[in-house]
Amino acid sequence: MLSLGEKTSHPVRAPVRADTRAGDGGVRREFEYVRKGTVSWYGVQDCVSGAVQMLRARSSMDSAAFIEVLEYLKDVHGPDFMLIMDNGPAHTSPATTAWLAEHPGIEILLTPKHASWVNPIESVFGIVTRQVLEHDWFTTGDDCDQAVREWVQERTRTHRPVSFTWQLAA
Template identity: 75%
Template sequence: MDWGVTCSWVTTQLSALGVKVHRVRGWIHRRPDPDFDSKVAAVQRAVTTARVSGRVVLSLDEKTAHPVRTPVRADSRADDGTIRREFEYVRRGTVSWYGVQNCATGAVEMIRARSRMNSAAFIEVLERLRDANGCDFVLVMDNGSAHTSKATTAWLAEHPGIEVLFTPKHASWVNPIESVFGILARQVLKHGWFTTTDECDRAVQAWARERSQTRRPVRFTWQAAA
């Protein structure tokens, strides 16, 4: 049966009602973490006292599978000075890193992943941090599978001097290294064009060295909900 309702009529009515069917709002149904406040407070306490406590506090996370792309033509500049960038590009693969930040000094290390970022690879990173910092430091990280696997848990049990502070689930903002990743993306990766993954990594390593030359202690402010 033809009801005489056209697409334009429906569009008009939805517009009048302020209904935007093309927009989607998502959310996460999750159980509240009863220890959320205490976990965040522990991270805040460790980070803010790192400058005076003398104990090394490291923030760690993975930056995975960054796509390396090369434009088919080089950038050009218009008469008004604006840069025109070629839309088409060639994929050159992906590159991943383990990012580590010293919360007292702000020094950043981007450890390139050479294999799958599984438990074995993560334990190699932990051993690297142990060799550089000894067996007495604080490690802030999330609940990723490689961070909580049986192999990683066993390794940490063998090194009781390494204190691990896990961030609450779905709260990546608690980990200071996430802010570093955001700065890295804006300053190097977002607008960078590279011909190889090695070239991309060299740019990231140069950025990390330059950033680490200036002392930038991590500042963490947070107030628990009333």
């Protein structure tokens, strides 16, 4: 069982001025920055092992790009697996629907509309954002992607199966 989602258009920002040291030894970071573009990823989490992959999107995140990701997953995981994903336009387009019809061993579990939190990979996106993307400056998209890849390598050493529970409010 795999969980799939997109982390789209993360801004790549570089500071206008370097960080400086304040008189008390603390770091002073300027708020001004220069935009250096954006980076997008397809995130995949194996729900059984908890292993995570972040696949950098090299083009727009349309049906053709999404089908390339599906082809990759089929090559890596074989022709039979379950995929949890939201019902975004690229996931439900006629091209994607046709591709999935040609691959009946891939079972799709769509999350309900407005319930992205049900998809386990969305939690991973929140963690990578807080631990890597929120507090660092990157000069290029490749720098940003490299930082995410290093985080994924570290997380892979300590990954755990997905354990998803919930309860109704009383």
